[in-house]
Amino acid sequence: MILISVGNTRTLLARTQDGVHFDSTSVVTSLPPTEILQQPGLTWLSAPNREPVALGGVVPTVLAAWREALATAEVREPDPGFFRRAVPHDYHPPESLGFDRRCCLLAAAMDFPGHDSIVIDMGTAITIDLLAGGHFRGGRILPGIAMSLRGLHEGTALLPEVVLNTPPAEMLGNDTSSAIQAGVIHLFADALRGAITDYRQSSPQAQILITGGDAECWQPSIPGSFYQPHLLLRGFYLWIQGGVLP
Numbered sequence: 001m002i003l004i005s006v007g008n009t010r011t012l013l014a015r016t017q018d019g020v021h022f023d024s025t026s027v028v029t030s031l032p033p034t035e036i037l038q039q040p041g042l043t044w045l046s047a048p049n050r051e052p053v054a055l056g057g058v059v060p061t062v063l064a065a066w067r068e069a070l071a072t073a074e075v076r077e078p079d080p081g082f083f084r085r086a087v088p089h090d091y092h093p094p095e096s097l098g099f100d101r102r103c104c105l106l107a108a109a110m111d112f113p114g115h116d117s118i119v120i121d122m123g124t125a126i127t128i129d130l131l132a133g134g135h136f137r138g139g140r141i142l143p144g145i146a147m148s149l150r151g152l153h154e155g156t157a158l159l160p161e162v163v164l165n166t167p168p169a170e171m172l173g174n175d176t177s178s179a180i181q182a183g184v185i186h187l188f189a190d191a192l193r194g195a196i197t198d199y200r201q202s203s204p205q206a207q208i209l210i211t212g213g214d215a216e217c218w219q220p221s222i223p224g225s226f227y228q229p230h231l232l233l234r235g236f237y238l239w240i241q242g243g244v245l246p
């Protein structure tokens, strides 16, 4: 099966035989799908005798462009009804819960039955979701790391665009760049730790699963967390196996 997941920054293109191992690459979401399909390294996407293509994401206009570009392929889109049965929730309105959040929650629910999970997805935006007793209980949405750094630069005259070092940061910055490093790293480290502390008041045993473009370098600053690079793809695969729209 081929899986295409459209995030706000990057689109994941993956292929799997067993739903456990994913051969994946990513391209910037701003690139038109017709151009992506022509890239030399991605011929498997548009090869003849192709496999079914699962399509999902959080950018409606780009999803529409993918549907058009894949018009002759066997495209499968996930069925919200299956998600609701697999991960009951009170999100309102239910359809507004982001596709990427659903995939990660589904993977946590189906791969770790009987475990509560705090699912952290550090992408364009950061989401921190609680799955407890098999139900999605709600979560938090925060600006992402790159977006926050860009916001400081674009919203001011004197702040440069900074490339973040790997956390932890020093407590006190003594030049503009170090002060931004200290500010942004502590902002997110405190936000993540705070959410974990709060969520564990109701789910003391909850495990912490962390994924997304910024997850790998942040995982060490979240003690006890498990880096799950393919959590979204795993959930997407399980979702498509469980139910597709007619």
Ligand SMILES: Nc1ncnc2c1ncn2[C@@H]1O[C@H](COP(=O)(O)OP(=O)(O)O)[C@@H](O)[C@H]1O
Pocket (backbone or CB within 6 Å): 006, 007, 008, 009, 010, 011, 122, 123, 124, 125, 144, 145, 146, 147, 212, 213, 214
């Ligand atoms: N090669 C990369 N291109 C873009 N962003 C990257 C890359 N590697 C890491 N990142 C980080 O990943 C974050 C975006 O995460 P990603 O999972 O790609 O987003 P989304 O799923 O929202 O498209 C950004 O905050 C950025 O700092």
Ligand SMILES: CC(C)(COP(=O)(O)O)[C@@H](O)C(=O)NCCC(=O)O
Pocket (backbone or CB within 6 Å): 007, 008, 009, 058, 096, 097, 098, 099, 100, 101, 121, 123, 124, 125, 126, 127, 141, 144
């Ligand atoms: C919160 C998100 C922007 C995260 O997207 P991402 O950073 O992975 O591109 C996305 O899940 C989304 O658009 N959600 C819809 C609103 C919601 O979940 O309530």
Ligand SMILES: [K+]
Pocket (backbone or CB within 6 Å): 100, 121, 122, 123, 124, 125, 126, 127, 212
């Ligand atoms: K995200």
